[in-house]
Every structure is written in structure tokens, then in C-alpha cells.
Amino acid sequence: MHYEIAGSGFPLVLLHGIGSNARSWHRQIAAFAAGFRVIAWDAPGFGKSPDLPPQEPSIRAFALSLRELLDSAGVKSAVVLGHSLGGIIAQQFYGDYPEYVAALILADTTQGGSANLSERLRMIRTMTPRALAEQRGPKLLSPQAAPELVQETIDIMSQVRRPGYEFAAIAMANSDLKGILDHIRIPLLMIWGANDTITPRWERWPDGAALEIIPDAGHLCYAEQPDLFYQAVIRFLQGMPRSNL
Numbered sequence: 671m672h673y674e675i676a677g678s679g680f681p682l683v684l685l686h687g688i689g690s691n692a693r694s695w696h697r698q699i700a701a702f703a704a705g706f707r708v709i710a711w712d713a714p715g716f717g718k719s720p721d722l723p724p725q726e727p728s729i730r731a732f733a734l735s736l737r738e739l740l741d742s743a744g745v746k747s748a749v750v751l752g753h754s755l756g757g758i759i760a761q762q763f764y765g766d767y768p769e770y771v772a773a774l775i776l777a778d779t780t781q782g783g784s785a786n787l788s789e790r791l792r793m794i795r796t797m798t799p800r801a802l803a804e805q806r807g808p809k810l811l812s813p814q815a816a817p818e819l820v821q822e823t824i825d826i827m828s829q830v831r832r833p834g835y836e837f838a839a840i841a842m843a844n845s846d847l848k849g850i851l852d853h854i855r856i857p858l859l860m861i862w863g864a865n866d867t868i869t870p871r872w873e874r875w876p877d878g879a880a881l882e883i884i885p886d887a888g889h890l891c892y893a894e895q896p897d898l899f900y901q902a903v904i905r906f907l908q909g910m911p912r913s914n915l
Contacts, residue, residue, distance in 0.1 A: 671711060671712070671714065671719050671720075671735065671738070671739045671742075672692070672711070672712045672717055672718035672719045673692060673709055673710060673711040673712065673739060673743075674692045674695070674699055674708075674709070674710045674711075675707070675708065675709050675710075675743075676699050676700070676703035676707075676708050677702065677703030677704065677705070677706055677707050677708050678707050679705050679706045679707050680706055680707065680748070680749065680772075680915045681706065681707045681708075681709060681740075681743075681745045681747070681748035681749070682702055682706040682707065682708050682709070682748065682749045682751065683709045683710075683711075683736075683740070683745075683748045683749065683750045683751065684698060684699070684708065684709065684710040684711075684751050684752075684753075684756070685711065685713070685736070685750070685751065685752035685753065685755075685756025685757070685759050685760055686710070686711075686712075686713065686716070686753060686754075686755070686756050687753050687754030687755045687756055687778075687889075687890075688754060688755040688830075688835065688838045688839065688842070689803070689806065689807070689810070689826070689827040689830060690716070690753075690826055690827065691712045691713075691716045691717030691718075691826060691829060692710040692711060692712045692717055693717070693826055693829075694823075694826050694890075694893060695710040695892070697892070697893065697896040698710075698892060698896065698899070698900065701896070701900045702900070702903075706749075709739075709740075709743065709745070709748070711736070711739060713732060713735075713755075713756070713759070713834070713838070714731075714732065714735050714834065714837075715831060715833055715834020715835070715837050715838065716829075716830065716831070716834050716838075717829065721831075721833045721834055721837070722735065722837060727836075727837045727838075727840035727841040727844065728841050728844065728845070729758055729759055729762045729782065729841045729842065729844075729845040729847075730762055730766065731841070732759045732762070732838075732841065733759060733762040733763040733765075733766050733767065734766075736759065736763050737763070737766075737767050737770065740770060745770070746769075746770070747769070747770060747771070747772045748770060748771065748772060749771075749772055749773045749774075749775065749907065749915075750763060750764070750770075750771050750773075750774055750775070751775040751776075751777070751903070752775070752776055752777070752779065753777040753778055753779065753890075753892060754777070754778055754779050754868070754869065754889065755779075755838055755842060756779070757776040757777060757778070757779025757780070758779055758780065758781075758782055758842055758845060758847065760774060760775075760776060760779075761774075761776070761779075761781065761782075761847045761850050761851065762845070762847060762850070764850065764851075764854070764856075765847070765850040768855075768856075771856060772856060772915060773856055773857040773858070773859075773906075773907070773910060773915075774851075774854070774856060774857070774858045774859070775858075775859045775861065775903060775906065776858070776859070776860050776861070777860075777861040777862070777891060777892060777899075778861065778862055778863055778866050778868065778869045778889050778890075778891060779869060780842075780869050780872075781846070781847040781848050781850075781851075781872070782842060782844075782845030782846045782847045782848075783842075783843060783845065783846060784839070784842050784843040787839055787840065787842075787843035790835075790839040791836060791839060791840075793805070793806070794830070794832050794835045794836060794839070795832070795836075799827070799828045799829065799830050799831070799832075800824075800828040802827070802828075802830070803823075803824045803825075803826075803827035803828040803830070804824055804828075806827065807820065807823040807824040807827045808820050808823070808824070809867070809868070809888075809889075810823060810868065810888055810889040810890045811823060811887075811888045811889070811890055811893075811894055812863070812865040812886060812887055812888040812894060813865075814886060815888065815894055819893060819894060822893075823890060823893070851876040851879075852876065852877075854876055854877075854878070854879075857880075857906070857909075857910050858876055858878065858879040858880065859879070859880045859881075859882065859902070859903070859906040860872070860875070860879050860880065860881050860882070861881075861882045861883075861884060861891065861899070861902060861903075862881075862882075862883055862884065862891065863883075863884050863887035863888050863889055863890070863891030863894065863895075864883050864884060864885045864886065864887060865886070865887060865888045866887075866888050866889045866891065867888065867889070868888075868889040869889065880906055880909075882902035882905075882906075884898050884899055884902065885898070887899075
């Protein structure tokens, strides 16, 4: 499993979305490394990580891979931050291995299921990764996004591989994580880009969850407004009891 690591201190794990890889977190890796041991993985089937062994696609398979990665890195407890697909994996990880999670941060994500599975599969099976990225990538940002960020988003998304993308798309569509956070016992932060048209905000919030809306940002709010995203996360972490970290 490939991952990027930087900094020292309490571990902060970054989980990317279905059209990304660890490279998409480069701003956050640099910023958070000043106070945390930042670990940003390439999920199985993405970036430089190998595909998962042949099996029925499931989010639980990603959660198990994450546990194995943390075990190999000697991490017993971490703040887990997941975006989109990464947020779904983070929820499953908390449900399966709660002892590893000191705090949970979910950005622009859902509780599983997808009405877009057939379209996702059609695109990855009939289009090149570059063509898919050129069609899909700009929709992840607000209309005001800088041209260079749009190009970066397309370049990163064009690195997707069909097996990994298909596995993740089917796993998301088959997942149903409702109930996992109903009785959450750790600090929880929910983040959305104000202009996110990909993942609508949840109708029901877990009790005690903090909420941050990032203005002038679409689905990739952490890339589009990295300073505001950083500040939102730091406020949350600084407000946590010291015993959690």
C-alpha cells in the first residue's frame, strides 16, 4: 500500500475520494505536518497502490486495508479525515475498528448508496481516464475555481484505473452506513463546500456533530479553499479534550 507521510505528532489520516489519490492532499500534507504526523494513502486500486484481490466489492474491504496500513505504520489511534469516498470508508472504519479513531472528520460525503452507479460504470468502461476526467473533473469545483486548479483536478483524476474505480463505485453503491454514527462517542466534524452539487448535506445530523460550511467551494472544498479548510479542522482539533490526542 502506498502512502505519503510527513510531520510528527499525533497521527492524522487523510482518505481521498473516488477520482483522486494521495496527491490531491498535497496542500493539507504540508499544512498539517507542522503539528501532526500526516498519513495520506493511495486507496487500494488508486495511485501507486495495487488493486484489492478479486472479491465482492465492499467498503469493508477498504476499511480492512486501512487497518492493515495503520498496523504496519505502528498507529494505534488517529484522527481520521475522509473526503467523499474517503468519508464513507472513514465511517465504515469507525464502525469496524472504533478503537483506532480518536476523532472523525467527514467532508462532502454520504452514508453510502449511489444513484449514479450505472453512469459511473458506463464512463469508466467506455471512456479513457483522461476523457472521463475532462468531463467529470470541473464539476467537482465551483464555477469560480481557478483554471490551474481545474487542470490539476483533471490531471489527478486522469490517473484513475478501471479496476480500482469500478470496485470503489460498486462498493459505494452497495454500502449503507446509516446508524453507524447514531451513538458516536468521539468528536465528529462535518464539512461541506457551500457550492457542492455532488453530495447534498445530510437531512439528519449525528448528535453533537460540529458543522463547517466552506464558502466559495464546490465538492473539492479542501483543494479550492485550502486555508479555510485548514482553519476549520484546526478549530475543531483545538477544541477537543487533550485526552483524545
